Amino acid sequence: MIKDLLRRQHIETPSWAFGNSGTRFKVFAQPGVPRDPFEKLADAAQVHRFTGVAPTVALHIPWDRVADYGALAARAAELGVGIGAINSNVFQDDAYMLGSVTNPDPRVRARAIDHLLECVDIMDATGSSTLKLWFSDGTNYPGQDDIRARQDRLAVALERVYARLGEGQRFLLEYKLFEPAFYVSDVPDWGTAYAHCLRLGERAQVVVDTGHHAPGTNIEFIVAFLLREGKLGGFDFNSRFYADDDLMVGAADPFQLFRIMFEVIGGGGVEAEAGGAFMLDQCHNIEPKIAGQIRSVMNVQEATAKALLVDRGALSVAQAAGDVLGANAVVMDAYNTDVRPLLGQVRAEMGLDPDPMAAYARSGYFERVRDERVGGAPAGWGA
Numbered sequence: 194m195i196k197d198l199l200r201r202q203h204i205e206t207p208s209w210a211f212g213n214s215g216t217r218f219k220v221f222a223q224p225g226v227p228r229d230p231f232e233k234l235a236d237a238a239q240v241h242r243f244t245g246v247a248p249t250v251a252l253h254i255p256w257d258r259v260a261d262y263g264a265l266a267a268r269a270a271e272l273g274v275g276i277g278a279i280n281s282n283v284f285q286d287d288a289y290m291l292g293s294v295t296n297p298d299p300r301v302r303a304r305a306i307d308h309l310l311e312c313v314d315i316m317d318a319t320g321s322s323t324l325k326l327w328f329s330d331g332t333n334y335p336g337q338d339d340i341r342a343r344q345d346r347l348a349v350a351l352e353r354v355y356a357r358l359g360e361g362q363r364f365l366l367e368y369k370l371f372e373p374a375f376y377v378s379d380v381p382d383w384g385t386a387y388a389h390c391l392r393l394g395e396r397a398q399v400v401v402d403t404g405h406h407a408p409g410t411n412i413e414f415i416v417a418f419l420l421r422e423g424k425l426g427g428f429d430f431n432s433r434f435y436a437d438d439d440l441m442v443g444a445a446d447p448f449q450l451f452r453i454m455f456e457v458i459g460g461g462g463v464e465a466e467a468g469g470a471f472m473l474d475q476c477h478n479i480e481p482k483i484a485g486q487i488r489s490v491m492n493v494q495e496a497t498a499k500a501l502l503v504d505r506g507a508l509s510v511a512q513a514a515g516d517v518l519g520a521n522a523v524v525m526d527a528y529n530t531d532v533r534p535l536l537g538q539v540r541a542e543m544g545l546d547p548d549p550m551a552a553y554a555r556s557g558y559f560e561r562v563r564d565e566r567v568g569g570a571p572a573g574w575g576a
């Protein structure tokens with residue numbers, strides 16, 4: 194059963210992870226970086242080739258704008274991957290300085306809504322079922338704008354997008370505590386996202402970006418609660434030491450990732466039918482990108498395998514008996530198990546190399562694209 198779930202696990206890679214990224218101080222250019230969305234798909238296909246569990250790629254619009262989305266989807270299929278969530282981007286135009294869908298200027302709001310609707314058109318053209326909405330909207334200073342009016346504007350925009358969704362489509366509303374807004378964020382936390390989604394209906398769900406909370410926030414509680422309400426649409430996985438660091442998931446706190454997966458499994462969210470999207474949302478600023486994605490996928494697999502190993506029967510008995518130490522020991526036993534041999538076996542049974550990092554390094558793919566991809570503009574933030 195455990196092996197079966199691990200084989201069927203589905204982790205989505207983000208197209209933007211393959212482009213150059215950085216901080217506000219510097220974007221370091223790396224060799225071999227894709228120049229267009231087609232090359233990003235080729236890199237994402239490598240992650241799937243060596244892990245076997247990363248069959249879809251999320252797009253970011255306009256970074257991944259192409260003339261023919263049908264052709265992009267067809268190329269993905271040729272490469273053995275599919276198009277995952279469409280991520281809208283209403284945070285990089287000058288027009289959005291004071292917000293997008295919550296901007297005090299109705300013309301800016303209309304422009305932002307048009308973009309969100311265009312993203313649904315792209316879902317239609319690519320066969321994507323999921324729209325991910327993240328708004329950088331907010332204010333920097335007390336009094337700058339009316340908090341309640343901004344909520345009203347947000348609600349109107351979400352209604353418009355919700356009404357446009359077709360059969361089998363949904364949107365995920367993402368929250369973030371702060372940044373780029375430093376005083377009020379219009380969707381700062383899961384409660385705000387949840388309340389908006391609840392008003393709209395089943396096709397609106399919350400997405401938990403693990404880097405978007407205040408330090409010390411108990412993310413696994415949020416996961417357990419949203420799953421119970423049928424409102425957990427998925428994850429943007431990454432890890433952080435300080436704020437929204439977008440580091441490789443499981444790098445900063447593998448125990449937290451395990452605790453999250455433990456709640457996901459407990460709530461039935463690991464099964465494909467539950468519809469949760471397990472997406473990576475990361476930036477590999479200083480490490481090689483494809484290998485960074487492979488490592489991230491493996492980190493999620495390891496946390497999942499450990500969480501699957503928890504002896505739920507023994508745990509229930511200990512919990513019912515009020516055996517605090519016994520219950521905790523059941524969970525810690527699973528966490529402290531080295532699951533790497535098990536995952537190696539699973540991969541071998543899938544016809545893969547048990548060591549994806551080494552297999553990728555041996556494949557020569559990086560050297561090939563490094564030599565081939567000369568000229569053109571490397572993809573990155575804003576491209």
Ligand code: RM4
Binds near residue numbers: 209327
């Ligand atoms: C945002 C948010 C979105 C992601 C962008 C790149 O902070 O996490 O999900 O699409 O970054």
Ligand code: MN
Binds near residue numbers: 367402
């Ligand atoms: Mn995110």
